[in-house]
Amino acid sequence: MKPYTVPLINRVFRGTFRPLFRLLFHILGGVKITGRENVPRKEAYIITMNHVSLYEAPFLVAFWPVAPEIAGAIEVWSRPGQNLLARGYRGIPVHRGEYDRLALDGMIAALQSGHPLLLAPEGGRSHDTGMRRAMPGVAYVADKTGSPVIPVGIVGTTEDYLHQALRLKRPTLEMRIGQPIQLPQVAVKGADRREVLQAHADHIMLAIAALLPQEYRGFYHEEQHG
Numbered sequence: 001m002k003p004y005t006v007p008l009i010n011r012v013f014r015g016t017f018r019p020l021f022r023l024l025f026h027i028l029g030g031v032k033i034t035g036r037e038n039v040p041r042k043e044a045y046i047i048t049m050n051h052v053s054l055y056e057a058p059f060l061v062a063f064w065p066v067a068p069e070i071a072g073a074i075e076v077w078s079r080p081g082q083n084l085l086a087r088g089y090r091g092i093p094v095h096r097g098e099y100d101r102l103a104l105d106g107m108i109a110a111l112q113s114g115h116p117l118l119l120a121p122e123g124g125r126s127h128d129t130g131m132r133r134a135m136p137g138v139a140y141v142a143d144k145t146g147s148p149v150i151p152v153g154i155v156g157t158t159e160d161y162l163h164q165a166l167r168l169k170r171p172t173l174e175m176r177i178g179q180p181i182q183l184p185q186v187a188v189k190g191a192d193r194r195e196v197l198q199a200h201a202d203h204i205m206l207a208i209a210a211l212l213p214q215e216y217r218g219f220y221h222e223e224q225h226g
Contacts, residue, residue: 143197
């Protein structure tokens with residue numbers, strides 16, 4: 001597998017994008033971040049978050065200690081405005097709902113090259129606060145690389161966030177960073193392997209759910225999972 005590198009032009013874009021978006025979020029409303037001490041300082045890791053709207057990724061990336069690699073739906077690369085950010089930042093495009101070998105190889109290469117990786121296990125925006133069930137891809141990447149997983153719960157990034165901000169309501173965004181999760185190696189194959197990977201993905205999502213208010217937990221509401 002080829003080493004994963006970030007071209008200079010994209011590194012320059014990231015160096016400009018992150019402080020500008022930090023300033024923008026502070027202008028639009030409140031910002032609250034807890035759990036920074038849970039972010040590993042040296043090893044590569046996978047950042048996982050709930051995904052309600054298009055605001056989570058810019059918010060997390062702007063305030064994360066370092067610029068992570070981002071895996072996102074390939075549709076973003078063709079949406080006006082979003083495509084400029086995706087190309088400038090240089091994310092990893094993913095074909096949702098199918099086995100995307102190229103995207104998986106890119107994620108694995110990024111982690112093996114020492115870069116943190118951000119992805120949303122749900123595979124797309126939920127458009128409301130309740131989480132949907134995770135896809136097993138996050139567990140596959142964690143298993144292939146042995147990388148720890150950092151659960152992150154994000155509150156306040158509802159689809160009306162910008163509308164509230166422009167009406168000077170100053171909505172608050174919260175990032176709650178949980179403790180790293182080290183998943184056990186998957187030793188089985190075939191259908192059993194997929195079942196275990198799904199269980200590991202659910203375990204990650206339950207860790208995210210524990211960081212969120214009840215109305216954000218959706219499929220991972222405690223009454224369903226005990």
